[in-house]
C-alpha cells in the first residue's frame with residue numbers, strides 16, 4: 001500500500017475496485033465503514049453486489065475482465081471536463097501525450113458498451129474521484145488476477161497521477177495483500193529477479209554485496225517465475241521442487257495439467273504443517289513444520305509494517321520450526337547460516353537492505369515500523385511518494401483493453417469469476433480444521449442470478465455441474481442478485497470442488513499471474 | 528483552530544477542540560472509571576460511572592460525553608463522586624449474577640475498587656440463552672445492559688446482529704430475534720465479546736479436555752488470569768492484526784486483543800479471533816516422512832530426512848544443473864524463514880529460481 005491502514009478512515013473518497021474488502025480484508029473494511037459514517041464518498045467497481053457495493057454512492061457493476069475500458073473511460077471524462085491536476089501532470093509525470101492519445105479512444109459511451117456500466121455512471125464516478133481532496137484507490141486480486149493484470153494496475157495509477165491523488169495522506173493507490181506475509185516474502189527476495197530489499201540480481205554492485213556477505217558467488221541470471229517453473233516441469237528444465245507451505249496442485253490454475261508436470265519431477269520436498277495434496281501425491285520427503293503460534297520472527301503487513309511474531313506454544317510431536325529446518329537443510333548442503341536466532345537473521349537482512357536498515361527488534365517490540373526506514377532514527381514511512389513520485393516522475397502509461405483469455409461462447413456461455421469468502425482462507429487447510437468455520441460455511445457453492453437459475457430450472461441449494469474446457473466440479477446453487485445474469489461466482493477454498501480445475505492458465509505476459517478471475521463455463525443440474 | 532484551556536484537578540491544561548473530558552483526563556494520566564465507554568464507539572453516557580464535577584454545573588456530568596470548553600474547572604475525584612459511583616455500581620451489581628459462571632471482569636474490579644462487597648439488592652435474573660455456535664458464549668444473567676455489544680455491532684461492524692429489546696427490568700440484549708449467532712447477520716467477528724465489560728459475552732474455550740480426549744471448540748468461559756498472553760500477529764490476511772494468544776497448559780485456548788493496539792486498534796475478524804483451532808488439530812504433521820520403494824510415505828528420523836533432502840537436491844544439481852531446482856517460499860512464514868529460503872536457493876544451490884504462490 002502507498003498509504004497506511006489508519007489513514008483510510010480520513011478519506012473523502014474511496015474507490016474500491018476488484019476487492020470484496022469486507023470479506024477478504026475485514027478489518028481494513030472497518031476503517032472504510034468508519035469513513036462512510038463520516039460521510040466519505042464510496043465508489044465500488046465489482047461484478048458482484050458486495051456489502052460495500054450496496055453501501056456505495058455508485059456501484060459500477062462491470063463485466064469481469066473489462067477494468068481497462070472502465071478506467072480509461074473515467075480518465076477520458078477527467079481530461080474532457082478539465083478535472084485533472086495540471087500542475088501535478090506538468091511537473092511530476094511523464095509520457096502524458098501518449099497516455100492522453102490512448103485515453104482518447106475511450107469515450108464513456110464506447111467504454112460502456114464493453115464494460116456494461118452506463119456512460120452516465122462512468123462520468124459521475126470520474127467527477128467524484130477527481131474532485132475530492134483525499135481520494136484513495138483500493139484494489140486486490142480482482143485487478144491483478146487477469147491476463148492484463150499489470151495494465152489494470154497501470155490504468156489505476158494513471159488515474160491517481162493525473163488527479164494528483166498520490167503522495168498525500170489518505171490519497172494513493174493501495175493493493176491489499178492477500179496472505180499475511182506476501183509483502184514480507186517479496187521484501188525478503190523470494191523473487192527470481194530481486195535479492196532482499198528489492199536489489200536486482202542483474203545489478204553487479206548489489207549482487208557483489210550479497211556474494212561477499214554470504215561468501216558464495218551468486219548467479220546474476222534472473223530465475224524462473226512460478227508460472228515458468230510450472231511450465232518448466234513439462235519441458236524437463238525443472239526437475240526438483242522445494243515447496244514450503246504451499247499446495248500448488250490445489251492453488252495453481254488448470255490443475256490436471258499441473259499434476260502431469262509433477263509426475264515428471266525427479267525430487268520433491270514439502271515443508272508444511274499439514275499433509276497437503278501435493279505432498280501426499282508427489283513429495284519424496286515431507287518435513288513437519290510450525291504454524292505462527294509456534295515460532296518467533298516478524299511479518300510485514302500490507303502497509304509495509306514490520307511487526308513481531310512471538311512463540312506461544314511448542315510445535316506438535318517432532319515437528320520443528322521452519323527456521324530450524326531450513327538452517328539444517330543448509331547445513332546438510334554444506335552451508336552454515338548460523339544459529340536459530342530470528343533477531344540475528346533480521347539484523348543480517350537490515351544490514352544488507354537500505355530500505356530496512358533502521359528496523360531492529362528493539363524498536364518494534366511494542367509497535368511495528370513501516371519501511372522504508374533507512375536508519376535507526378528514522379520514524380518509518382506512513383505513506384509513499386510524498387512530494388514527488390519515488391522514481392522522480394510518475395510514468396503515465398498508454399493502456400488498451402485486452403479481452404480475457406477466454407470469453408463466453410455458445411458452448412460455454414457463462415462467465416465464472418472466483419474469490420475469497422469471509423469464513424475461509426485460500427485452500428482452507430487451516431479454516432476447514434476449525435469447527436466454527438466449518439459450521440458456518442462448509443459446502444462449496446456458486447452464486448447464480450435468479451434469471452439464470454430460472455433458465456436452468458434449479459432451486460436454491462440444488463447441486464449443479466459446472467464445466468469449463470479443462471474440468472468440472474459439483475457445487476450447490478446459491479441464488480442471489482449479487483451477480484448479474486451470465487456471471488457466476490464461487491469461492492476458491494474447497495478441496496472437493498477445486499475452482500482451479502476449471503480456471504485456465506492464460507496469464508499476464510509480463511508477470512505471469514494467472515487469470516483466475518475470468519473463465520468460460522457451462523452449468524446444468526447435477527445427476 | 529486554537530487550543531481549549533481548562534482546569535483539571537487543579538492543573539491548567541490545553542487540549543485540541545472537540546476533546547472530551549475523558550480524553551483530556553487520559554492525556555494527563557488521570558484515571559476516571561468507565562463502564563459503557565469504548566474508544567472505538569461513539570460517546571454514550573449510559574452508565575454514569577464517569578461522572579465528574581464541573582464548577583457552575585447544577586449536577587455532575589458524564590466525562591465520556593462532555594466536550595471540553597474554555598475556562599471549565601473540573602474535578603474528577605471527590606468523596607461525593609466516590610459515593611455516587613459506588614451507588615451506580617451497587618445498582619449495576621444488582622443485575623449482575625456472578626454465579627452463572629462468569630469470570631472476573633471489569634465490572635467486578637470496579638466494584639471491588641469502590642469497596643462494594645455485596646450489592647444492597649438483587650434484581651430478577653435474566654433467562655439463560657443457549658447457542659449451538661462453537662465460538663461465542665452468552666450468559667444474560669451477567670449482563671448489565673450497557674449496550675456496548677449492540678453499539679459495537681451497529682457502529683463498528685455495521686452488521687446489526689444484536690438488539691436491545693424491552694424496557695426497564697424486562698429489557699434484554701440478544702442476537703436478533705433471540706436466534707443463534709449463526710442464523711443472524713452476525714459475522715462472528717467477536718467484537719461484541721471484546722467490548723463486553725461483564726463477561727456476559729465470552730469466548731468459548733477452543734480446547735476442551737474430556738478425560739484423556741481433547742476436543743476442539745465449544746468450551747466454557749476461561750478467565751484471562753488463568754491464561755498466559757503472548758502478543759503476536761494474525762496468520763491469515765495481510766491486514767496484520769495484532770492479537771494476544773492466550774495459552775493454558777501449552778495450548779492456545781482463546782485469542783484476545785487490547786483496544787487501541789495495532790493497525791487493527793483491537794478489532795479482529797472471525798479468522799483472527801476464532802479460527803485458530805487448527806493449531807492443535809490431530810491432522811498436524813508430527814514426524815518427518817519419506818517415500819519408500821512401495822510408493823507410500825513412511826515415518827523417519829530427522830537425520831535421515833535431512834540427509835535425503837540434501838542427497839536428492841545434490842543429485843538433481845549434478846545431473847541437471849542448479850537451475851533445474853525451484854523453490855516455492857510460503858507467504859505465511861516469517862520474514863526470517865523466507866530470507867533463509869532464498870539464501871539457500873542462491874547461496875547453497877546457486878539458482879535464482881525462487882518465488883511464492885501469491886503475487887498480491
Ligand code: SF4
Nearest residue numbers: 680713714716717719
Ligand atoms: S460477533 Fe461481531 S457481527 Fe456478530 S454480533 Fe458480535 S459484533 Fe456483531
Ligand code: SF4
Nearest residue numbers: 670671673674676723
Ligand atoms: S452483553 Fe455485555 S456488552 Fe452487551 S449489554 Fe450486556 S454487559 Fe453490556
Ligand code: SF4
Nearest residue numbers: 761763764768796799
Ligand atoms: S484478524 Fe482478520 S482482518 Fe485481521 S489479519 Fe487476521 S484475517 Fe486479516
Ligand code: FES
Nearest residue numbers: 572574575577591
Ligand atoms: S462511561 Fe461515561 S457514562 Fe458510562
